[in-house]
Amino acid sequence: MTGHNTRPPKGDDFGILSRDLPFMARTLQSLLRPEGHAIRQALDLxxxxxxxxxxxxxxPGISQNDLATSVVLKKSAVTAVVKHLEERGLVARERSQQDRRQNALTLTADGHTLIAKIREHTEALxxxxxxxxxxxxxETFFAVMDKVVQNLLTGSDR
Structure with a gap:
């Protein structure tokens, strides 16, 4: 297809779409994907x-079910990730004191070391x-983002 532009337009080329949250969220996600990939590659994650x-x-002590909800992943996907992290010595799993059917998750010393490296990369980004x-x-941007997330979470009960 000739004339196809594979590069997203500059922000001022979006017109009314610059005020359309789903459109802008998809655009941000697309533009941030290589940034996240670079961080994961640098840290071998x-x-x-x-x-x-x-x-x-x-x-610390979060259950796998609550973790899945927090990171918006299926429980089976979180179980696989947690198992992998546990095998790498980054996460520890133990039975929850409140509910023996659930696992309480914490970071190991190596997990805390890795989080410090992750934070360096993400803060620089x-x-x-x-x-x-x-x-x-x-601050306003993140306050508004938090309100939008809360609206979506409470709206999911409708």
Whole structure:
């Protein structure tokens, strides 16, 4: 097909679509995919691992079911990722004190070391992506994103 543009247009070429959240979210996801790939490649990680490790880091003792909900993955996918991370010595699984049918997940010392490396990469990426954005605008952006996520979560009950 001649004349096909494989590069996304500049933000000012989106017109009304620049105010369409699903369109902009897909565009952001597409543009961020190579950035995530570069971080995973630098740290020798598979897809999905960064989110899983990060949620466990922030929520020590989280169950696999709650983890799956948090990272928006199927329970079977999370089970496979957790098993792989456990085999690599990054995550520990033990029976939950509250519910013996569930596993409580925590990071091992190696898991904490890896999270520190992940945070270095992701913080540098965030700083670069928000280079021309004031601190106040950045805070507003994330506050609005959080509200949108909460609206989607509560709206899923409808």
């Amino acid at each position: 598979e897809a999905g691992v960064i989110g899983v490790l990060s949620v466990i880091w922030l929520n 965030n700083d670069r992506l928000f280079e021309n954005v004031s601190a106040a605008e950045r």
